[in-house]
Amino acid sequence: MGVFQEFKEFASKGNVVDLAVGVIIGGAFGKIVSSFVEDIVMPPIGLLVGRVDFKELYVSLSGGSYPSLAEAKKAGAVTLNYGNFLQNVLTFLIVAFSVFLIVKGVNRFKRAQEAAPPAGPSEEVQLLTEIRDSLQTK
Numbered sequence: 445m446g447v448f449q450e451f452k453e454f455a456s457k458g459n460v461v462d463l464a465v466g467v468i469i470g471g472a473f474g475k476i477v478s479s480f481v482e483d484i485v486m487p488p489i490g491l492l493v494g495r496v497d498f499k500e501l502y503v504s505l506s507g508g509s510y511p512s513l514a515e516a517k518k519a520g521a522v523t524l525n526y527g528n529f530l531q532n533v534l535t536f537l538i539v540a541f542s543v544f545l546i547v548k549g550v551n552r553f554k555r556a557q558e559a560a561p562p563a564g565p566s567e568e569v570q571l572l573t574e575i576r577d578s579l580q581t582k
Contacts, residue, residue: 474539481535501527 454460490496502513503524510516516523565573 498527
């Protein structure tokens, strides 16, 4: 079997396709959550803490004072961008919590399916059981 044929079998398996779909949906979900954090969550938090844009929170390690992060970078200053880090941590926490809720819902659905009572025996099995029982009593 050639390498191309082996690759074709590997790529056409359901697991690979499912993984690809998961990665694509995960990327899109990540963009949605990033937008939610950057555009919906962080502006009110920044307003509450004094009209602060978290992406602009930094410390210049070069010792200079700059009016903005962009100016510090333009001047070639070494900066510690803790505001951007805080925003990424918040994004991660929201994604992790969302995934937790999804997994919790899926697990609840699986438990409900497992808890369902098993179906009774089919009519054929019941009939055969009755025939067996009647033959044993004779």
